[in-house]
Amino acid sequence: MTMTSKFSVLVLGGALLCGSLVATLAADKAVEPKKAAETKPTVETKKAETPPPQKVATAVVDAYLKSTFGRAPPEWQARIEPDESMKVCNATRNQPSHAEADKIMASELKRVEFPADGKFLGDWKEGAKIANNGRGGQFSDDDKTVNGGNCYACHQMEKAEVSFGTLGPSLTNYGRDRKYDAAEIKQAYTKIYNSQAVIACSNMPRFGTNKFLSEQQIKDVMAFLFDPESPVNK
Numbered sequence: 001m002t003m004t005s006k007f008s009v010l011v012l013g014g015a016l017l018c019g020s021l022v023a024t025l026a027a028d029k030a031v032e033p034k035k036a037a038e039t040k041p042t043v044e045t046k047k048a049e050t051p052p053p054q055k056v057a058t059a060v061v062d063a064y065l066k067s068t069f070g071r072a073p074p075e076w077q078a079r080i081e082p083d084e085s086m087k088v089c090n091a092t093r094n095q096p097s098h099a100e101a102d103k104i105m106a107s108e109l110k111r112v113e114f115p116a117d118g119k120f121l122g123d124w125k126e127g128a129k130i131a132n133n134g135r136g137g138q139f140s141d142d143d144k145t146v147n148g149g150n151c152y153a154c155h156q157m158e159k160a161e162v163s164f165g166t167l168g169p170s171l172t173n174y175g176r177d178r179k180y181d182a183a184e185i186k187q188a189y190t191k192i193y194n195s196q197a198v199i200a201c202s203n204m205p206r207f208g209t210n211k212f213l214s215e216q217q218i219k220d221v222m223a224f225l226f227d228p229e230s231p232v233n234k
Contacts, residue, residue, distance in 0.1 A: 072139070089201035101200035108197040111209045112190050120189045120222050127224030128231070130217050131157055137212065147212055149221055154204070157224070158231040167203065175226035176233040185226055192218050 069077045085104045088096055096104065133148020135141070151157060154168035178184040191198045193208030207213040213221070224230050 076139075085196055085200075092201070094201040094203075096200050104200040105197055108194050108200075108206070108209070109190070112194045112197050113208065113215075114186075114189070115215060115219065120185050120219060121226055122216060122219030122223045124220070124223035124227040124230040124232075126217075127220035127222065128158070130213070130221050131224055147217075149207065149213060149217070151221070159234070160231065171225060172232060174232055175228065175230070178226075180226055180228065185222065188225060189218065189222055192221060 065080050066077070069080055082090060085108060088100050088104060092100065130149045131151035133146065134150035134153060135145055136147030138145075151171075152161060152164045154165045156164040156166075156170040156172055157174075159172055174188075187198070191204070192213075194206045195202035195204035196206060205212060208215070208218055225232055227233070
């Protein structure tokens with residue numbers, strides 16, 4: 001081996017030794033964590049404050065309602081005038097006190113007119129038609145329009161009917177569940193005739209008191225609820 005070759009081997013060996021030593025020292029030395037990238041402090045966006053609801057004067061509301069009925073005949077305009085019971089319900093947002101509720105129910109019960117013949121049930125087939133009829137009470141009605149109860153808008157009744165509302169309770173098996181009891185029949189007639197005689201500030205219309213349904217129509221709806229042959233009770 002020449003002198004030059006020996007020198008090259010020594011240099012290479014030294015380089016390898018130095019590299020190993022450096023690597024060892026590097027492994028023993030704690031690695032400093034990287035500094036997190038500096039970020040500018042975020043500016044909190046102030047949420048827009050929702051202004052408190054403004055109370056509208058009763059006179060303003062009354063004036064607006066009257067203006068919407070401005071071209072209606074007098075009998076229609078009279079419909080938007082609340083009676084004493086509705087004034088309490090409106091003022092309390094349908095949350096009357098116990099005393100107010102008792103007073104409303106007592107007052108409204110006096111307005112219920114029970115059938116003179118003592119019969120509460122009519123024809124359930126006609127009652128089914130009335131329950132499904134949502135017509136009546138509109139400006140577009142003509143003299144031949146027959147008012148309906150529109151019962152399915154709020155209640156389930158006949159099981160076969162798949163389109164019904166849920167604002168009110170289900171009335172399926174209504175008569176059967178109550179064993180066709182005479183007291184239950186009278187109570188149901190009272191509720192349909194004037195709902196507020198049973199529940200103060202009820203959402204249900206006062207069909208009889210407001211002359212929206214006739215006595216015979218109410219009897220037919222009653223039969224739809226209580227006749228054992230009615231599909232409501234099947």
